[in-house]
Amino acid sequence: MSDEHDSGKKAVIAAAAIVVPVMLFLLPMLAIGVLLGTQNNQSQGGGAVTNVPEAYRADVSRAGGVCTTITAPLIASQINAESGWNPTASSGAGAQGIAQFMPGTWKTAGRDGDGDGKADVWNAHDAIWSQGNYMCGLAGQVAGLLKSGKIKGDTVQLALAAYNAGIGAVISAGGLPSIPETVNYVGAIIAKMPYYTDTSSSGTGAGTVGTLTPKLVMRDATHVNVEATGTDQSSSSYAKFQCTWWAFIRRRQIGKPVSDHMGNGGEWDSTARSLGMSVSLDPRPGDAITFHPGVHGSSPVYGHVAIVEQVNDDGSILISQSGTGWMAVVTETISKPALSAMGNGIAFIH
Incomplete structure (x- = not known):
């Protein structure tokens, strides 16, 4: 107005x-x-x-x-x-x-x-x-x-x-x-x-060490072989190679809660809370990590969402993600200090 x-x-x-x-x-x-x-x-x-x-x-x-x-x-x-x-x-x-x-x-x-x-x-x-x-x-x-x-x-x-x-x-x-x-x-x-957004009482950021099963099958050091990983690529709600597409089909594959209508990547944590899903600052294998708009180089309007494939002893995490800029599924390791610097700009959907 x-x-x-x-x-x-x-x-x-x-x-x-x-x-x-x-x-x-x-x-x-x-x-x-x-x-x-x-x-x-x-x-x-x-x-x-x-x-x-x-x-x-x-x-x-x-x-x-x-x-x-x-x-x-x-x-x-x-x-x-x-x-x-x-x-x-x-x-x-x-x-x-x-x-x-x-x-x-x-x-x-x-x-x-x-x-x-x-x-x-x-x-x-x-x-x-x-x-x-x-x-x-x-x-x-x-x-x-x-x-x-x-x-x-x-x-x-x-x-x-x-x-x-x-x-x-x-x-x-x-x-x-x-x-x-x-x-x-x-x-x-x-x-x-x-x-x-106050998430100070949502978790400590300590995380749960482990690796997601089934593991990703890689084409090279960073590119995921989606077919060999056995992930059903079909989705009626999310366009292929958008970040939301991969997060949706990977969560579906591992049996984690997810909806056909979670919104843009940066809104997944808000949607998840409204649907009764558990959301915190503590990463666990299989979590969807949502980046609020502009965080970690994400779109200033749409944000981003990815999947936590591994949580390491040093607090770093390995994520898998897609996006129209890649037209593929790729992996990235984010250090514990980098995660801490993002503060309330990220959240983990369990």
């Missing part, structure tokens, strides 16, 4: 008008999506959060617990992008408050977050609570549209795009709109999430 895009909302409104008949047809399905996206499940959806102004920490944790898709670190990163934590912020287009709601949106989405009987856009407690609920509603709509095949993409990224540009723009584009401001908005929020 930033002012740069709000100044161009006429174009978005025109695009939305085109899809009104489609929306009317989809309303029953979207209603189901909203219900799925707004389940009150704070224990799963909230997640540990850090680096949030103390006055708003409880609000952010609560808003990040409305549904499993929209987490507290996402809420925090979004507030940072919208207003820089300024509860009196206003834009030239009329967006207001810490979460930068437009007046028209606030009329229907504004909620009383502190129990004083009023929904006040300038009250940060109200605005953050409303933000969490509104984002979960958008995530529910996006989930319904993805299921119907009307749009393609990642649920979280598309929900953020809808918050910024409107759900009509997402539908019109068939996914993430190519509006530069919206693309930058989504990328910046995803990239900043690790800063607000």
